[in-house]
Amino acid sequence: MKKIVFVILHYQTIKDTEECINSILQNINYGNFEIVIVDNFSTDGSGQVLKDKYNNLSNMHVILNNENLGFAKGNNIGFRFAKYELKAEFIIMINNDTLIKQKDFIDILIGKYKVSKYGVLGPDVISLIDNGHQNPIKKGGLTYNYVCGKIKKFKILYILNKFFMDLLFRRIYSILKKNSDNDFLCNYELEQEDITLHGSCLIFSPKYISKYDGLFDNTFMYWEESILYYIASRDKIKLLYTPNLKIYHKEDSATNTVLKNSRNKNRFFYKNSIDSLSRLKELMED
Template identity: 40%
Template sequence: MGKLAYVVLHYITIELTKNCVDSILKKSRDNYYIVIVDNGSTNGTGEKLQELYKDNNEIIVILSNENLGFAKGNNLGIEYAKDILKAEFVCCLNNDTLLIQNNFHELIKKEFNKSNAAIIGPEIILNDGSVQKFPEKLRGIEHYRKELAKLKKEDSMKDVLKNKIMNMNFFEKIIILRKKHLYRDYNNQRKENVIVHGCCIIFTPAFFEKMKGLDPRTFMYREEAILFVQLKKNRLKSVYLPSIKIRHLEGVSTNAVYKKSDEKIKFVRNTKAKSVDVLISEMEESITN
């Protein structure tokens, strides 16, 4: 198959990233690269990863001076994979995921040759052996307009978030918020034109013919839904393919970067509102086209 580049987004937790990279090295064969994007880690782990892999020509570590968020962080790796490494396929992985199949490459190629899918999403096996629930369908635009209006009311955010954020790790809570209303009962059948899980997105040559990466206007939240709308707008196909599998070590996260609770609430509110606003904009544009 064409050259495949794995993009692994790293932040703070070096052991997770090392385990993810090790799983790729064990399960992958020829014609691949690993691009690690250090997303502004403040504990020096980006530099440690550079030193660790400096003698491996298949692994590149990119250091960002700031935390770019989910979309821009991945885009930094995607751009390098496409422009410098000339990769045809790009697989964006959370650093808390593990490859578990020896034929990962072959299954991607087989599906692409069959369907010309722009993006492919695998089955996600959780740490307890259960399967990640399947993403739900996109809701109507009025649902998101109401959600945005609610997010812009500070009092409502205090009621919702005080009990759910104050006593929890900040980024752990962010992860939960990203999943809220995103998943429904798992279905083990291959599906076309669905929202795929953001912890592993495989971009194919069909995607790069019309698009470059994830929408850079978001920091964290709703990236998968926005991508789905943009795929439809560009008449591109997404495929959920349960024959491709990865493991997702959910529940492991970093420490809070905002110590004051009001800072956490403001950050979450603004992050969610901006992402929902982008989603609404994309849906409106899709309707008018």
């Protein structure tokens, strides 16, 4: 049987992480999988709680980071452990605020690989807030001009946030600009290639694992999906979306827990979006 490893990045929200783990243990009907939990330097002691609870189980591994590495770097700790220590053939990088309810989840992703030889596979991601479908994000990737425009926009919003004016700017901007980011969303009912996949669940096949040690990690948070699309397109790695796989997403639980103030959360998003998109811009210019 193929070795399958789930990688779950944990930060603070232990209830979500435990529910995610339980959804895997209770629903996945497959005989050769393991789970790697990476605690991204939680300050509430929840990482050690997880280690004490799960680390003595043969198919569970808990890694405690000594600093908060952000999304990509934090996940890559688990990715590399799965690749080099556990010899994973497929790595499922899944958010801790998600749930899996399909018993044949692994059988489907292996079957899809046999047929399509995808590099990265994305499931239908269903929001538990509004039942919306979050995958696939976009047909194709971002253009260079779009990235440059977004960087400028986020710089303006970051400055306006200091004066409590960013939300007004965003409302005016959305009225004046008819083609909103929401127009990117594709038909979730169709299986399709050449799309930007939602980062809450990314399934990496042997084709990807053999070439990379995880995600591009010169960022802290946000826009990882667009960077992944650019690198996959550049290196001719197939990205595939399938509605035959489904996960359920609570959305931003860790960020919401730490940044309860919406103004602070927006400033955090603007700042890290500027950084991540600047890294993507640099990749495009190389």
